[in-house]
Amino acid sequence: MNEFYQKDIISIKDYTKEQLETIFTSTDKILNLSPFDRREICKGKTLGYLFYEPSTRTRLSFDSAMASIGGNSLGISDITSSSTQKGESLADTVRIMSIYSDILVLRHPLDGSSRFAAEISDKPVINAGSGTEEHPTQAIQDLFTIKKEKKKIDGLKIGIVGDLKYGRTVYSLLHGLGNYDVDVRLISPESLRIRSDSTYEIKKRLDLTETTDIEEHLDDLDVLYVTRIQKERFPDEEEYLKVKGSYVVGLDMLKRMKDDAIILHPLPRIDEISADVDKTKNAKYFEQAEYGKYTRSALLGMIINENGF
Ligand code: CP
Numbered sequence: 001m002n003e004f005y006q007k008d009i010i011s012i013k014d015y016t017k018e019q020l021e022t023i024f025t026s027t028d029k030i031l032n033l034s035p036f037d038r039r040e041i042c043k044g045k046t047l048g049y050l051f052y053e054p055s056t057r058t059r060l061s062f063d064s065a066m067a068s069i070g071g072n073s074l075g076i077s078d079i080t081s082s083s084t085q086k087g088e089s090l091a092d093t094v095r096i097m098s099i100y101s102d103i104l105v106l107r108h109p110l111d112g113s114s115r116f117a118a119e120i121s122d123k124p125v126i127n128a129g130s131g132t133e134e135h136p137t138q139a140i141q142d143l144f145t146i147k148k149e150k151k152k153i154d155g156l157k158i159g160i161v162g163d164l165k166y167g168r169t170v171y172s173l174l175h176g177l178g179n180y181d182v183d184v185r186l187i188s189p190e191s192l193r194i195r196s197d198s199t200y201e202i203k204k205r206l207d208l209t210e211t212t213d214i215e216e217h218l219d220d221l222d223v224l225y226v227t228r229i230q231k232e233r234f235p236d237e238e239e240y241l242k243v244k245g246s247y248v249v250g251l252d253m254l255k256r257m258k259d260d261a262i263i264l265h266p267l268p269r270i271d272e273i274s275a276d277v278d279k280t281k282n283a284k285y286f287e288q289a290e291y292g293k294y295t296r297s298a299l300l301g302m303i304i305n306e307n308g309f
Helices: 017-032 057-068 090-100 113-120 136-150 168-177 215-220 237-243 251-255 285-304
Strands: 046-051 072-076 103-108 125-130 157-161 183-187 207-211 223-226 262-264
Touching (some): 017 285, 046 090, 057 072, 057 103, 057 125, 057 285, 090 113, 103 113, 125 136, 136 168, 136 223, 136 262, 183 215, 262 285
Parallel strands (some): 103 125, 183 207
């Protein structure tokens, strides 16, 4: 039996380096299969999604991933059109969705929501973003992108810039990177520094430098992971306005980076990477979004099939 069979994906902290590498190997296998063979992997299976927050990439990449491996998807992408509006609880909504599907994908504004759903659901649950806490499948696609584009993860110098306080992808990425030998520079405004309560463990495992100054690190980085300032999570708009536009990665910054450095972003982007960077060879954020479809196909294939694929 493969070790991912019928298992939830709640936190990237639950994965060892060996398990992450197994996911990457399975993703490569997906990439090398013909469309015909891919469609056999989850033939006749149903993915159910519940999105209590907006999403473009995560929901559509799960949908597209499931279709490409022969399954189908159903779910709620706009919670205001569901019986949640009548007062139905998350617990009951999850119970119902687990009747109609073989695997559940949940995005919810509360930390702990996916773990709670996994306790209720008879079917495996995948965390597609829980509050400011985690987005584990994003981290898997981020690590896979780094590995594909840089041919390795160990030994790299990685800058993470932007909203490090509220950006859940940052926490999952840091915990994923904790399995590797990397040098990480955390670059943010003072008020958006990484939350120390959520990084206590990771600080013991990762070589981390915290700074507000992106300029002094640019020429040293192999990867620059840019994040959006998460306006919707600020308790006070005045505080958001103080940090809005703190860092904008443009061609001027890119010129000062290594020729083969790559720029990543989990997306959506607002103004933190200027559009003229998109056509450079360093911009890899759209490839990153595409890899998300394949890493998610691999995860679904492994969770749904007892003997893998
Ligand atoms: N990266 C990401 O989670 O994007 P969406 O919010 O569009 O799903």
